[in-house]
Amino acid sequence: MRREDSLGRRRFLLGAAAAAAGAATGLAAPAAHADEYPSKPIRLILPNSPGSSVDKVSRVLATPLGMALGQPVVVENLPGSGGLIGMQQLLRAPKDGYTIGIVSSNYSVGPYLYDLPYDSLKDITPVSILVSGPFVLLVSPKIPARTLAEFIALAKSRPADATLTFGSPGVGTSFHLSGELLNVTAGTRLLHVPYKMINNYVTDLVGGQLDSGFLTANVAAPLIKAGKLRPLAVTTPTRSRLLPDVPTIAESGYPDFNVDGWQGLIVAAGTPRAIAEKLNAEMNRALRMPDVVKVIEDDGHRIVGGSLADAADWFARDFDRIGKLAKAIGLKPE
Structure with missing residues (x-):
């Protein structure tokens, strides 16, 4: 056997052994990719x-x-x-x-x-x-409550056939879960009204067809400034930098609330x-x-x-x- 053939065979066997070891451990290929990535x-x-x-x-x-x-x-x-x-x-x-x-x-x-x-x-x-980022609990100006405590008291005072509503752009959205967590945490019975389109939801919230609902702070801020919606609280433990005067639900009496x-x-x-x-x-x-x-x-x-x-x-x-x-x-x- 020529020396070149012998060296070539040796390199092949060493390479095969390394590849086999890499396959067994799963480490060789990832290391190579990581070195050159991207x-x-x-x-x-x-x-x-x-x-x-x-x-x-x-x-x-x-x-x-x-x-x-x-x-x-x-x-x-x-x-x-x-x-x-x-x-x-x-x-x-x-x-x-x-x-x-x-x-x-x-x-x-x-x-x-x-x-x-x-x-x-x-x-x-x-x-x-x-x-x-936080969501903001908002109410229609038609609702007399100006604080979270007043809103919860109003919700609890309503009979079953006149339950306060809250909307969302769909079941399972963060807006929906925020309202359900408020129900669980505060013992309210707010009725969820789901929408298929967020624009329709916002339109009805602003128009007063819904009593309440949640929006992101950046969407809520101009609506609040225009007097179209009233903010009650934000859903995170810290206040929003866009709405520094709006208290959190946590500081309003429900310390474990966080969405x-x-x-x-x-x-x-x-x-x-x-x-x-x-x-x-x-x-x-x-x-x-x-x-x-x-x-x-x-x-x-x-x-x-x-x-x-x-x-x-x-x-x-x-x-x-x-x-x-x-x-x-x-x-x-x-």
């Missing part, structure tokens, strides 16, 4: 419609994240079926960090509304919680940890950029950030909280 554009899937809050935050962050990573981050809206379409695209893609996603707080509700073909916690890896609208960056489970860590680190940098901070805070959000462990804990807590509320109100998958 070497091509990244697809950012949003299971939300263009123009939504998630869409706005994602587009604000996509450019600085792409600059930090050295590759474009291309936003792709894939709404429909309660987020199912976008999530299936994310989970079916190769687990190499080139398909990532951003989901909102409604993601935690999915398992309690639909029979999903995936496990909402086990099949994803949370990378970073990006932003969080927030958050958004988080995720990848499919099985994505190499080194890639998830790189995405986390660069997203944290993007979240600290002054231009990004201004846009996000002016829109009523609070920047969160943090580590992979922080993100995983956030998801776990939110799923646990929503699960308990879903059980209390009898919310079941269809």
Whole structure:
């Protein structure tokens, strides 16, 4: 056998042994991908419609994240079926960090509304919680209550055939769950009126066809300023920077009340940890950029950030909280 053939055979056998060891441990291929990541554009899937809050935050962050990573981050809206379409695209893609996603707080509700073909916690890896923000409990000016305590007292005083109503843009939305949590926490019997379109919901709330409802702070602020709706409280433990004079439900006598609208960056489970860590680190940098901070805070959000462990804990807590509320109100998958 020639020396060249012998050396070639040796290299082949060594390479085969290394590949076998890598396959057995599952470590070799991810390490190689992590070292070179990213070497091509990244697809950012949003299971939300263009123009939504998630869409706005994602587009604000996509450019600085792409600059930090050295590759474009291309936003792709894939709404429909309660987020199912976008999530299936994310989970079916190769687990190499080139398909990532951003989901909102409604993601935690999915398992309690639909029979999903995936496990909402086990099949994803949370990378970073990006932003969080409160909802505002609002009443029509026709309602005499000016504080949360007065509103709750009024609701409890109503007979069963004249129950106060609260609206939402659909069952399982954060606006709906905020009202149901208030019912559970305060012992009220507010009647939920679901809408299919958020514009119709807002129109009827402003028009007084609904007694009350919840909106995001940035949507609520101009309606409050115009005198079209009256704010009673916000749903997070801290006040909104857009509405600093509006108390929280927690400080109004219900200290455990907390519902927030958050958004988080995720990848499919099985994505190499080194890639998830790189995405986390660069997203944290993007979240600290002054231009990004201004846009996000002016829109009523609070920047969160943090580590992979922080993100995983956030998801776990939110799923646990929503699960308990879903059980209390009898919310079941269809």
